Amino acid sequence: ETGVTQTPRHLVMGMTNKKSLKCEQHLGHNAMYWYKQSAKKPLELMFVYNFKEQTENNSVPSRFSPECPNSSHLFLHLHTLQPEDSALYLCASSRTTGSSYEQYFGPGTRLTVT
């Protein structure tokens, strides 16, 4: 257990569905991240929040919509996804942003878009 939880662990959705991924951290961290991990590709940073403010949007399509209501919770709202969006979505947190701090990862949500 890393102190970062993600729900659901597995999700299958059609291209017209709307769903949300949830991440919660119990570490008192101020920064939270969404990553996408596809087979045999580098881990892709999607969004970064620090003190609830979005500090990075790595050219992510608008069908992915993040929400950070407080420093402990992070959501990823999904709508009209494409099959190529199928991947493992990882949430992470750290004390604050920057490379001096290690990131703590959740177990991920395995998303399949049909």
Add this chain to the structure above:
Amino acid sequence: SQQGEEDPQALSIQEGENATMNCSYKTSINNLQWYRQNSGRGLVHLILIRSNEREKHSGRLRVTLDTSKKSSSLLITASRAADTASYFCATDAKSERANNNDMRFGAGTRLTVKP
């Protein structure tokens, strides 16, 4: 954009042997981190090495950093079957918006340790 790039992509060794994985990067960095990931799970932080450090140890792990060659290596000594996992390096990549040196990960090295 990707910053670190691991080599080799896959490595298979026998239990008890040493495993060496390499990471190369393109731009100057402040810090470099190594992570481990068991199949289908989240990443776990292993070690952080700063740009002014050349070597760090943690248990059976030894990390080196050569800033002149823009490369790092992770050595796992006396490997065990439980070391089977993917290993990633992560380095700074300057973020234009926040001026934070957020990290970027490579594609990883898949290590298999045979019992």
